[in-house]
Amino acid sequence: MFYVLAALLVASALVALALPSTRASVVAVMVFDVLVGVLLMAAGSLLLGVIALVAPAAVLAVVVEVLRRNGYGDLIREGPAFAGSWPVVVVAGALLTAIVAFTANDSAPGDHVANTTASLLTVLHYRTPVAAGVALATALVALLGAVLIGRTGDDERHVDATAELRRLREDRAAARRQNRAAAAQARRQRRGDA
Amino acid sequence: MSVGPAAYLVLSAILFGAGTVGVVARRQLVASLASLSILFAAPLVGAAGVSDAGYGTLPHQGDAIGAVIVVSLCAQLAVGGALAALVYRRSSITDSDSLSDVDA
Secondary structure, eight states, X not given: XXXXXXXXXXXXXXXXXXXXXXXXXXHHHHHHHHHHHHHHHHTTOHHHHHHHHHHHHHHHHHHHHHHHHTTOGGXXXXXXXXXXXXXXXXXXXHHHHHHHHHHHHHHOOOOOOOOOOOOHHHIIIIIOHHHHHHHHHHHHHHHHHHHHHHSOOHHHHHHHHHHHHHHHHHHHHHHHHHHHHHHHHHHHHHHHHO | OOOOHHHHHHHHHHHHHHHHHHHHHBOBHHHHHHHHHHHXXXXXXXXXXXXXXXXXXXXXXXXXXXXXXXXXHHHHHHHHHHHXXXXXXXXXXXXXXXXXGSOO
C-alpha cells in the first residue's frame, strides 16, 4: 500500500513539474495533495490525513478561481514554462534528493513501533497547545494578509480611473489631430486642383 | 502500513527535491506557487512517518507538527496568490524571470 501510494505521489509530482500548462500543473498538484492526505490516513494519522486531503487542494482551487474571476486570468494562462537554467536546477535537485535520501536512510533504522492511540486533537489540546495556537494565528494572519495584499484599495481605484480618463483624453486628442491633418491635406489638394 | 520511518523519509527526500526543482525552474508565478505544495508535503510525509513509528518524546508529536505544516502550506498559498495578483496588477508580470526587471 505504501509503495503504491509513494509511486503515485512521485508520479503526480513529476507530472506537475513537467507539464508546461499552468492549469494542468495546478490540477496535478491538487491530485498530489489528495494523495498526500490518503498516505497520511493510511499511515494512521486519520485527522491529519483528512485535513491534508481537503485543505491545501481546496485553498489552491480557491486561489486560482479568485484570480481567474478578478481579472488576473493572465496569471493562469499558458506561458513559457521553464526558466532558462532548468537543467542546472534539475541536476541540483537530483543531488539534493540523493543527499537527503541517503542521510534519511542512515539516520532511521526502519524498525516499526506500535502506534499509540492518542489522536491529533488530544495531542494539540493537551500536549502541544502552543503549536495549535501558532497554527491558528498563522491561519488568521495569512487570511488577513492575503486580503490586505490582494485587495484593490480606494487610492488604486482612483489612480486607475484617472489613468483611464487620461488615456481616453489622449486618444480623443490624437483622433482630432489626425482629422485636422486630413482636413488640411484635403484643403491643399482642393486648392491645387483649382 | 508496516514500513519503517526510513521509507517515509526517503519519499520525503524525493518530494523535497522535486518541490525545490519546481519552485526554482517553473517560470509562471502560479505554477511556481503550486510547486510549493510539493515542497511542503516533504516534511509532512516525514513527520507522519516518524509519528507512525512512535518516535519522539510524545505520542503523535509528528501529527502536531504535520498540522502546523498543513496550516503553513495553506497560508503560503493564500499569501502567495495575493502577492502574484499584486505583482501582476502593478507590473503586468506573470513569470518569475521578469521579476528582476521590475524597478524597486
